[in-house]
Amino acid sequence: MRRIEVTCILCPVGCRLTVTEEDGEWKVEGYGCRRGLAYGLEEAQNPSRVLITVIPVDDGELPVVPVKTSKPIPKNLLLKASKALAGLRVKAPVRLGQVIARNLLDLDVNIVATRSIKARRDRVEADGQK
Numbered sequence: 557m558r559r560i561e562v563t564c565i566l567c568p569v570g571c572r573l574t575v576t577e578e579d580g581e582w583k584v585e586g587y588g589c590r591r592g593l594a595y596g597l598e599e600a601q602n603p604s605r606v607l608i609t610v611i612p613v614d615d616g617e618l619p620v621v622p623v624k625t626s627k628p629i630p631k632n633l634l635l636k637a638s639k640a641l642a643g644l645r646v647k648a649p650v651r652l653g654q655v656i657a658r659n660l661l662d663l664d665v666n667i668v669a670t671r672s673i674k675a676r677r678d679r680v681e682a683d684g685q686k
């Protein structure tokens with residue numbers, strides 16, 4: 557028999573769930589509503605997370621832009637996904653929601669900016685003088 561314990565994070569109640577599997581039959585106990593039942597099964601069968609990180613910005617008013625995956629990815633691929641983003645850079649300006657990288661690890665997931673970053677003022681002025 558397989559058994560995991562997990563806290564439901566879908567609302568502030570934080571129900572403590574016990575998920576068990578025996579002979580292919582999954583059972584969730586401890587949930588306060590149907591959302592917790594689905595969450596418990598997902599966490600046991602296919603845990604996934606949104607990857608949140610930062611990407612260096614060239615010529616930006618800030619040195620990095622925070623980014624995240626457009627949807628959750630399998631938890632066991634988080635490290636591989638982080639490594640795949642190593643070395644990636646983006647040039648300012650960056651727009652909120654801008655796609656920074658497409659189809660990460662062939663998962664049909666994009667990396668998107670979660671804030672805007674303006675170009676450095678001195679770069680904008682230098683470009684204006686060209």
Ligand code: SF4
Pocket residue numbers: 564565566567568569570571587588589590591592593
């Ligand atoms: S099971 Fe329902 S009530 Fe309990 S923490 Fe999850 S969402 Fe909230």
